[in-house]
Amino acid sequence: MVIVAGAGSGGLVAALAAADQGADVLLLEVDKQAHVACNSARSTGMVMGAGTYLQKAAGVDDAWQDLLADVLRKNGGDCAQDVAEALCRNSGALVDWLVDAHGLPLTVVTDFRYPGHSNYHMHAMPNRTGRELVEGLWNVARGNSRITVAEGVKLVGLGCSPDGAVNRVHVRYLDGSDDWVDADGVVLATNGFGGRRDWVREYIPQMLEALYFGGPYSDGSGIEAAIEVGAGISYMDAYQGHATVSADTGILVSYSVVMTGGILVNARGDRFDDETRGYSELAEVMTRQPQGVAFAIFDHSTYTVARRFNDFREVDEMGSVRVWHSLAGMGSTLGFEAERWENTLRMLHECQQGHQDPFGRSNYGPEWQPPWYSVKVQGALLHTQGGLTVNRSAQVLSVDGTPIHGLYACGGAAAGISGQGAAGYLSGNGLLSAMGLGYLAARSLTGGR
Ligand SMILES: Cc1cc2nc3c(=O)[nH]c(=O)nc-3n(C[C@H](O)[C@H](O)[C@H](O)COP(=O)(O)OP(=O)(O)OC[C@H]3O[C@@H](n4cnc5c(N)ncnc54)[C@H](O)[C@@H]3O)c2cc1C
Structure with a gap:
């Protein structure tokens, strides 16, 4: 029996792929609310895939080599390149398998390209939420006779045979009792350590005081x-941040508000960076702005695109997206310093006319059309990207670099492909590492049965 610990997207994919290969799977999940609370469920649910049937049907000509080039451009080549290659190479097959074999109603997202994407790599569920993705995977897993789901059970340790192969797991139940369970192979899909303060202090101190926006059980236990x-x-200082979490509601605001022409302005009325550099690296920049907040400001055409995202609609319907019929009125009501706001608007107008942006941003889109909108946002730590060193089959490597037999890791539990710090994170790396490594782990430990 294969044991998968953690039922986020990584664990669910590992369980389904192992079951598809004929293995019996015990899926352990500590959190009875995982389907809404794990990182995958909190995410926007954008899944990267290159060369998928969905892309071909939409006229998108994509190749895994181009996806790999985007990943490596964003992280500066700083990652286990064989792992990155394996993930990108299999990304199309993974998306096709989710659609064909398990009926997930994914679609390719062609409204806009995420920062650093040279093509439309993203696939999403109809409402573009991670919750929909995770619930879809849960439904399929629950209906699979080879998969036994055990909720409220935490993996707290691993046991090995005399030759060093992992062959059992130590589990703890909610009542505090514990047990050992034998395993033919173990996949750690327990995510990272964003919820564990001592490790965040040690590895990512610059984000210790930022809002933590990930799952409550991301405590590094796996x-x-x-x-x-x-x-x-390895790569323990790597993380995904996000620059646009709604400061009023704590809900993620889709970065389409920036990528289709919006700007970020601090509480004084100044822009402070090239917003399109990437929302991950801008999270830390946001924490250094006055009061630790900023405003995402955009026009009506951007608003129309953002409304396609469920999370954005929720923020809007909760009254946190404010509509304005005068930009001057917006500035004075939001408390911007008049001269700074005028400068910001002048700079924006010039950039939209094709002038050089002092911050280096190149894609502004056309001149804004009224009405205009603002939403107050803050930077957050979403999840960590460093973890267990793995090889191209998702097998965990020991400190001396040799594979540990029977032990695999995916998603936040494994070292990702996002380099050091926040800047190497390409949008989509998170779920690609979770689902992709889960897929590769399952295939490897079942021997492609
Ligand atoms: C707001 C937000 C938006 C995001 N948007 C995107 C996006 O659009 N695209 C993208 O690619 N990435 C995105 N990400 C990143 C992505 O969510 C993560 O990289 C990914 O979900 C990690 O998946 P996982 O399976 O490793 O972890 P999770 O989904 O968190 O699953 C881990 C599970 O393990 C359980 N668990 C933990 N410890 C134990 C234990 N010891 N025993 C048993 N169970 C345990 C947890 O309860 C949890 O259910 C986003 C993240 C956030 C927070």
Whole structure:
């Protein structure tokens, strides 16, 4: 029996792929609310895939080599390149399999390209939420006779045979009792350590005081269990931040508000960066702005695109997206300093006319049309991208670089492909590492059965 710990997108994909290969799977999940609370459910649910049937049907000519080039451009080539290649190479097959074999109603997203994307790589569920994605995967997993789901059960340790292969897991139940369960192979899909303050202080101190926006059980427990049996860790300072979490509602505001022409302005009325550099690296920049907040400001055409995202509609319907019929009125009501706001608007107008942006931004879109909109946003730590060192089959490597037999990791539990810090994170790396490594782990440990 294969044991998968963690039922986010990584664990669910690993469980389904292993079951498809004929394995019996025990899926352990500590959180009875995982279908809404895990990181995958909190996400926007954008899944990267290159060369999918959906892309071909939409006239998008994409190739895994182009996706890999985007990943490596964003992280400066700083990652385990064989892992990145394996993920990109299999990304199209993964999306096709989710649609064909498991009926997930994914579509390719062609409204806009995410920062750093040279093509329309993203696929999403109809409402573009991670919750819809996770619930879709849960429904399929629950209906699969080879998969036994055990909720309220936490993996707290691993056991090995005399030759060092992982062959059992130590579990703890909600009532505090514990047990050991034998396993033919283990996949750690327990996400990272964003919810564990001592590790965030040690590895990502610059985000210690930022809002943490990830799942409550991302406490590094899977990583810790593997370290205890000799696993190596890498890229522990890597993380995904996000620049546009609604400061009033705590809901993520789709970055389409920036990528289709919007700007970020701090509480004084100044722009402070090239907003299209990437929302991950801008999260930390946001924490250094006055009061730690900014306003995403955009026009009606951007608003129309953003309304296609469920999360944005929720923020809008909760009254946090404000509509304005005068930009001057917007500035004075939001408390911007008049001269700074005028400068910002002058700069914006010139850039929309094709002038050089002092911050280096190149894609402004056309001149804004009224009405205009604002939403107050803050930077947040979404999840960590460092973790257990894995090879191209998602097998965990020991500190000396040799594979630990029987032990695999995916998603936030594994070292990702996002370089160091926040800037190497390409939008979509998170779910690609979760679902992609889960897929590769399952295929490897079942021997492609
Ligand atoms: C707001 C937001 C938006 C995002 N948008 C995107 C996006 O659009 N595209 C993208 O690619 N990435 C996105 N990401 C990143 C993405 O969500 C994560 O990279 C991905 O979900 C990680 O998946 P996972 O399966 O590793 O972890 P999770 O989905 O968090 O699943 C881990 C599960 O393991 C359980 N668990 C933890 N410890 C244990 C244990 N010891 N025993 C048993 N169970 C345990 C947890 O309860 C949880 O259910 C976003 C993240 C956030 C927060």
